[in-house]
Amino acid sequence: MSEVQGGGELLFLTDEQLGQGSEAMFFAYRGFTADPDRILSTMAYGRAHHRAIYFIARSPGTTINNLLLTLGVTKQSLNRVLRTLVEDGLVDSRVGKSDRRERHLFLTQDGATLERKLSDAQRARMRAAYRAAGPEAVAGFRKVLEAMMDPELRRQYQTLKDSEI
Amino acid sequence: MSEVQGGGELLFLTDEQLGQGSEAMFFAYRGFTADPDRILSTMAYGRAHHRAIYFIARSPGTTINNLLLTLGVTKQSLNRVLRTLVEDGLVDSRVGKSDRRERHLFLTQDGATLERKLSDAQRARMRAAYRAAGPEAVAGFRKVLEAMMDPELRRQYQTLKDSEI
DNA sequence: CATAATAGGACAGCTTTGTTGACATTCCAA
DNA sequence: TTGGAATGTCAACAAAGCTGTCCTATTATG
Missing domain, CATH: 1.10.10.10 (Winged helix-like DNA-binding domain superfamily/Winged helix DNA-binding domain)
Incomplete structure (x- = not known):
């Protein structure tokens, strides 16, 4: 079990672990x-x-x-x-x-x-993924995605998000 | 605070919440x-x-x-x-x-x-995002991405992942 | 052994979606 | 009122996907 999965305080991020994140993004985006x-x-x-x-x-x-x-x-x-x-x-x-x-x-x-x-069609897949992964995973998912955006795009994202309260 | 963020047992996923996930994917992939x-x-x-x-x-x-x-x-x-x-x-x-x-x-x-x-360059961004979001978020991030892949691609992803133990 | 199937390369032509450049219209401020 | 900035349109070109076809080399199978 890797440090990332374990949820320890410090993140020891090897290139492998980061590479897996890249692949996950690539494959998931294709599904998306x-x-x-x-x-x-x-x-x-x-x-x-x-x-x-x-x-x-x-x-x-x-x-x-x-x-x-x-x-x-x-x-x-x-x-x-x-x-x-x-x-x-x-x-x-x-x-x-x-x-x-x-x-x-x-x-x-x-x-x-x-x-x-x-x-x-797109939401059906996302709904299924959310259900399969569970609420905590979804919160983490969104948190990481947000952190990955360019600041300019993050602002756009926030604006869209806030426009639907 | 939405149900998703709250981490309740049942996920009440409105179209808005799923739409925010779509936008997050789109903007994050651009950053990626x-x-x-x-x-x-x-x-x-x-x-x-x-x-x-x-x-x-x-x-x-x-x-x-x-x-x-x-x-x-x-x-x-x-x-x-x-x-x-x-x-x-x-x-x-x-x-x-x-x-x-x-x-x-x-x-x-x-x-x-x-x-x-x-x-x-790509890993630097991912590393920063991981650090900003924290280990639990990263685990959730990966979990949701995996659930979002087509089964065929998920197999590919698993194969790559397993090849680096 | 003859033939079929598999792995890959090459060529032609098309579509989608990005790019830069030039231009028209509208607004605003000196 | 006029010149520059902002907004949007048209034209031409480039990257990278696609289908279709044909070819060689090799392997597998009857």
Whole structure:
């Protein structure tokens, strides 16, 4: 039994133990995206569309710039994805009232339906994992993930979290 | 304080709580890949090269087929990456002794140097996150990640884990 | 031994999703 | 009021995934 598992005061972290964490992240992330990817592969959309839809659902009315910060891609890359989503009637892009340079993004009814379908698949897996691992493990899981984020992203994460009290 | 944080017996998992888990995965994975990506962007390599190098380092002598299972890409895709790595003298591909159809993959000295450079950056972040979160959180972190993997990948993960006792 | 199956390499072409560069519109402040 | 900053769009290109096909070498099997 390793020090990490034992929960001792001091963490003796060997490269092996840290490497196992890397592998766990890699394999788990593949599982994390597998279900939505499977659904999306039957349509003309990819993971980038999912991410955009997801975060618009989480922050209705967000601007392009806001979404860019969250997603960490260039606006040109995001624009292509958003354009198809708007064309296909899944996302509504409204000119800002106070600042007409901004576009505020909303899901249409169809967009919300797709979002739910994708998120349900992802949540089902997460729910199963949470149940299998137990509440204490979940708390630790979130704690480590939070500590792993870049400070800028951690702020984004906190903002999203706090917006749903 | 939510049920999850509280560590009660039953997990009442709302969509919000599961959604926060999704966001945490997304943001943390970005952090997880950020440091190696930064290093790689200064060379002619990308994340695909990193993954190949990483898993060759973890399983020296692994075959192409093995690596394909681990990475979950097509052989054409992997071949392109591997070819450049062999050409550039970072990876050594040796014909199998018992089965001469197989190629066994090893890192050269240069390959190992690059691998260490990339992994060190990644491990530094993971080490910091582990320290910040504490040993119990780390155990939970791993437990949830493991539960989130596809069964096939979980086997791969276990194999790698067990190979380093 | 003949043939089938396996491991891998190479080539062509396509899709998704990232990138940089140039440009239009809108707002704001000197 | 005008020039710069901010916001978003269009065009072209690059990385890295994919399918499909064909090829060689080797091994396994009838």
